[in-house]
Amino acid sequence: MTSRAAWVLCLLTAGAAVLAGCEGEAAGEGGPAPAGTAKGKSVSIVVNRLGMNFPAGMDENNNPYLSFIEDRIGLDLNVIAPPEEVYEEKVNLTMSSGNLPDVVHIFKPLWFDHYLQQDALLPLDDWLDKYGADLKRKIPREAWERVSFNGKIYAIPSLNEVRGIELMYVRKDWLDKVGRKAPVTLDEYYDVIKAFTLEDPDGNGKNDTYGLTLGENLIRSAPFFGAFGTQLDSWILKDGGLQYGSVIPEAKEALAFLAKLYTEKLLDPEFVLNRNTSLVQKIENGQVGLYSATWYDTRGPIASNKAKFPQAEWMPLEYPTGPRGQKGVYDKDLIRGYNVIPKGASNPEGAVRYLEFLASDEGYKTLKLGFENQIWSMQNGKMVTDFAQHDKHLYRGIYQSMVDVLDPELNKQRLDSLGDFHLYENLKIIEQNLIKNEFYGSPTPAMGRLSGQLPNLQEAFARIIMGVEPLEAFDRYVEEWKANGGALITEEVNAWYKEKTAAAGRVSP
Numbered sequence: 001m002t003s004r005a006a007w008v009l010c011l012l013t014a015g016a017a018v019l020a021g022c023e024g025e026a027a028g029e030g031g032p033a034p035a036g037t038a039k040g041k042s043v044s045i046v047v048n049r050l051g052m053n054f055p056a057g058m059d060e061n062n063n064p065y066l067s068f069i070e071d072r073i074g075l076d077l078n079v080i081a082p083p084e085e086v087y088e089e090k091v092n093l094t095m096s097s098g099n100l101p102d103v104v105h106i107f108k109p110l111w112f113d114h115y116l117q118q119d120a121l122l123p124l125d126d127w128l129d130k131y132g133a134d135l136k137r138k139i140p141r142e143a144w145e146r147v148s149f150n151g152k153i154y155a156i157p158s159l160n161e162v163r164g165i166e167l168m169y170v171r172k173d174w175l176d177k178v179g180r181k182a183p184v185t186l187d188e189y190y191d192v193i194k195a196f197t198l199e200d201p202d203g204n205g206k207n208d209t210y211g212l213t214l215g216e217n218l219i220r221s222a223p224f225f226g227a228f229g230t231q232l233d234s235w236i237l238k239d240g241g242l243q244y245g246s247v248i249p250e251a252k253e254a255l256a257f258l259a260k261l262y263t264e265k266l267l268d269p270e271f272v273l274n275r276n277t278s279l280v281q282k283i284e285n286g287q288v289g290l291y292s293a294t295w296y297d298t299r300g301p302i303a304s305n306k307a308k309f310p311q312a313e314w315m316p317l318e319y320p321t322g323p324r325g326q327k328g329v330y331d332k333d334l335i336r337g338y339n340v341i342p343k344g345a346s347n348p349e350g351a352v353r354y355l356e357f358l359a360s361d362e363g364y365k366t367l368k369l370g371f372e373n374q375i376w377s378m379q380n381g382k383m384v385t386d387f388a389q390h391d392k393h394l395y396r397g398i399y400q401s402m403v404d405v406l407d408p409e410l411n412k413q414r415l416d417s418l419g420d421f422h423l424y425e426n427l428k429i430i431e432q433n434l435i436k437n438e439f440y441g442s443p444t445p446a447m448g449r450l451s452g453q454l455p456n457l458q459e460a461f462a463r464i465i466m467g468v469e470p471l472e473a474f475d476r477y478v479e480e481w482k483a484n485g486g487a488l489i490t491e492e493v494n495a496w497y498k499e500k501t502a503a504a505g506r507v508s509p
Contacts, residue, residue: 042076043350044101046094047402049081052395065367065396073357075350081398095120100342103351105158105402110443110451112147112338116154122341123152127352132156134359135352138405143335146440155338156355158404161411162295164430166222166329168317169302171289174201182317186227186257189290189320190266196289197266212261213268213288215279217458220292222329225254226435227322231330232458235439241494242438244486246457247478253322255474258465272462284308290317292329295426299418316426319433331434339402358403367400368407369414376417383417441500444492450485457481 054063060081070077080101082090088111091104095115106112115121128136135156136144147155170192175182178195193211195201201209214220218232225231230250235242245251261267268274268282282288283301286309293302298314306312319327339355341348357363369376375389415423460477463469482490 041347041350042078043103043347043354044078044080045351045354045402046080046082046091046101046104047398048087048105048107049083050398050401051084052398054395055392058395060395060398063395064371065393065399068366069354069357069363069399072363073350073353075354077354079398095342100344100346102345102347103339103341103355105337105339107337109335109338110448112155112340113443113448115340115342116149120343121154122343122345122348123154124156124341124348124352125153127341127348128153128156131349131352132356134361135356135403138359140334140406146335146442147338155340156352156403157335158337158339158402159334159406160332160336161404161406162332162427162430164329164331164427164434165294166220166292167295167426167430167433168223168319169291169293169297169314170317171201172313172315173311174289177201177203182315184318184321186224186320186322190257190261192290193261193266194264201289202286208287210268210282210288211266211290213274213279213282213291214258214271215274215276216272218461219276220279221254221258223292223319223327224258225251226328226330226433227257227320227326228253229322229324229326229435230254231328231435231437232461234330234435234437235493236435237438242490242497244481244490244493246461247481247486251461252471252474255461255464256471259467259471262465263467267465272466286312295430296421296423298426299421299423303421316422316429328433328435329430331436333437333440336404337401355403358399359405364400364403364405364407365410367396368410370396376414383413385414385417385419438497439493441493441496444489444496446485446488446492450489453484454486455480455484 049060054060060066060079061077066077066079080094088106088108091106091111094101094104112121124132139157139159143157143159144153147153147157170182172182174196175192178192178199178201180192180195181188183189183192195211196209197211200206222231225245228250230236230245230248232246232251234245236245236248238248258267262269268288270278274282279291280301283291283297284304286305294300302314306314319329321327339351341351345351358367369383370390370393374386375393376383376385378384412424415427455477457477460469460473464471464473
């Protein structure tokens with residue numbers, strides 16, 4: 001899984017306690033009465049477990065949300081939910097078996113493309129015409145185009161509800177302590193980072209604070225690459241074509257800035273070892289007062305820090321603006337996951353009916369919010385969430401994630417119901433500062449064939465930041481990337497871009 005895909009999953013796993021989209025409640029504890037529809041033929045589903053836990057006595061095939069779905073569609077569901085760490089391996093074994101499931105949910109476009117080229121997937125147009133009215137209505141044309149081949153649809157996409165992840169947060173009480181204003185320019189950020197390292201912002205008389213922290217694989221570094229007009233692992237429009245953001249000179253400039261911080265001992269020296277748990281702990285424990293937060297960290301480590309240090313006051317910052325006035329962070333792909341029906345599946349009709357219910361108004365709202373008057377209720381015209389029940393029944397996100405659609409009004413309601421954590425406001429800040437990944441097509445032939453030969457640039461860049469290799473090593477890694485397939489991939493990406501641009505011109509008014 002790519003680092004970006006991991007961030008997508010973070011919204012439903014590490015960030016699950018934040019998102020109302022992954023909560024649930026038991027019908028046996030007062031949920032809605034069954035519709036009374038007699039169950040018929042079964043539908044087998046393979047879906048990622050997403051790290052979810054179930055209340056005692058429940059599992060993926062025995063819980064009130066699954067019963068709710070079954071009662072509404074009149075079908076028995078057989079759910080196979082491998083853990084995420086071995087998910088793709090288990091899916092591949094299933095696809096090569098003689099006992100094919102009716103629907104498989106997968107995250108990687110390379111996987112989808114591989115099985116599409118193997119002629120292993122069923123075209124879905126006829127089934128969608130018969131049973132997929134809500135799916136066709138709620139999923140935009142762009143997404144359908146991306147799962148189509150030779151004029152036929154081969155997957156039902158699940159969409160990313162949020163378009164970006166990271167934004168800068170700072171402890172205002174630390175800014176006041178060191179006598180600095182909220183930074184805007186990269187130079188001002190450098191000054192604050194230095195002050196937070198050297199000027200004892202927590203006032204405990206110890207040298208125990210970091211000016212800035214990052215995570216392994218350079219997670220939480222996006223705003224600093226954005227200050228130079230690029231993003232790692234994104235295709236940037238530059239000089240009339242698409243260029244890979246990790247290998248352009250602007251990426252080298254960002255590495256130089258981060259290497260300067262590391263050399264001057266202003267950057268957390270353990271950043272390369274910081275898995276999400278370690279990074280969160282440093283924020284919670286008051287070792288960090290400025291970092292690139294996720295939009296939901298205000299309900300996570302920032303809230304925990306404020307509980308531990310009542311004087312802590314956090315606020316969002318403008319993104320660091322670089323020497324050419326650039327700023328921003330990466331955007332998320334429109335498509336989060338793909339639902340495919342293998343050729344030879346016994347019940348494609350039931351599979352589409354199941355997915356259609358997930359997209360329907362009733363199915364989507366119930367699985368997104370949970371059962372009304374149990375997980376949430378309307379009080380004085382405002383949605384309020386019961387957090388104990390919210391946390392108890394996160395598991396229903398396993399089903400809901402299979403078909404996510406865009407409903408901004410419902411999204412705002414549920415985020416506001418979680419409390420005064422500025423979640424919706426954070427998302428709006430991010431959406432206004434996205435650096436678009438301009439390539440959103442299916443993986444090119446060279447991507448599928450040569451991706452394993454490309455150098456691991458994130459590891460190489462970490463070594464450059466730490467001074468293990470000089471900044472000039474960047475140029476060598478770029479040449480290695482090009483020679484091992486990057487140049488051919490770039491050609492194919494630009495051929496796709498030229499075709500898409502020409503097509504857009506043909507349909508323009």
